[in-house]
Amino acid sequence: MLHHTSRRSLVLGAAALALPVAALAQQSSATGAKAPLVGPLAPNPAEFKKQVDQFTGSATPVADGLQLDVPALADNPSAVPVKVKVTAPITEQDWCEEIIVLAELNPSPLTCRLHFTALTGTAEAAVRVRLSQTQTIHALARMKSGKVLVAKQAVTVAASGCGM
Structure with missing residues (x-):
C-alpha cells in the first residue's frame, strides 16, 4: 500500500523511498489526490x-x-x-x-x-x-x-x- 508521509517520501511497507517533489505530485494525481506542483515543473x-x-x-x-x-x-x-x-x-x-x-x-x-x-x-x-x-x-x-x-x-x- 502506498501513502505519503509529512517528510515528502513514499512509504512502501517498512521501507521508505525518497522521491522528488515532482514525482510525488505525479503519484498524487495518479491516485486522485491533489498536490500542488512546485519547483522547476511549476x-x-x-x-x-x-x-x-x-x-x-x-x-x-x-x-x-x-x-x-x-x-x-x-x-x-x-x-x-x-x-x-x-x-x-x-x-x-x-x-x-x-x-x-x-x-x-x-x-x-x-x-x-x-x-x-x-x-x-x-x-x-x-x-x-x-x-x-x-x-x-x-x-x-x-x-x-x-x-x-x-x-x-x-x-x-x-x-x-x-x-x-
Whole structure:
C-alpha cells in the first residue's frame, strides 16, 4: 500500500523511498489526490505575461488572420503537433516578421520563435512542442505594419505510459 508521509517520501511497507517533489505530485494525481506542483515543473504565469507583453508591445492583438491547429487531445505530451499559419493578406508592404508559440502553463512558456522575411511569401510552420500539463496554446504573429495577430486553443494532455 502506498501513502505519503509529512517528510515528502513514499512509504512502501517498512521501507521508505525518497522521491522528488515532482514525482510525488505525479503519484498524487495518479491516485486522485491533489498536490500542488512546485519547483522547476511549476507553471510560470509571470514569464508567460512577460513574453506576451514583450511581443505585443503597445499593439492590441487582433483575433483574426492567424490560424492555429493543435489537436484537442495530446496523447504524447512530449511531441504535440502545432501548426501556425498567417491567413491575413501578405503583401510587399506588409508581411509577417515573426511568430511565437507559447504554452501557458509550461515552466518555460516560449516553445518556439519563428522569423520571416518579405521574400518568404507566406508565414506558416509546423512544429512539435512538449507540454507539461493540460493547458492553452497561444500563437502570436507580428506583421511589418506593427499589427499583432493572436490565436489560442485548449489542449488536453493525456498521461503517457512513462509517467510524465
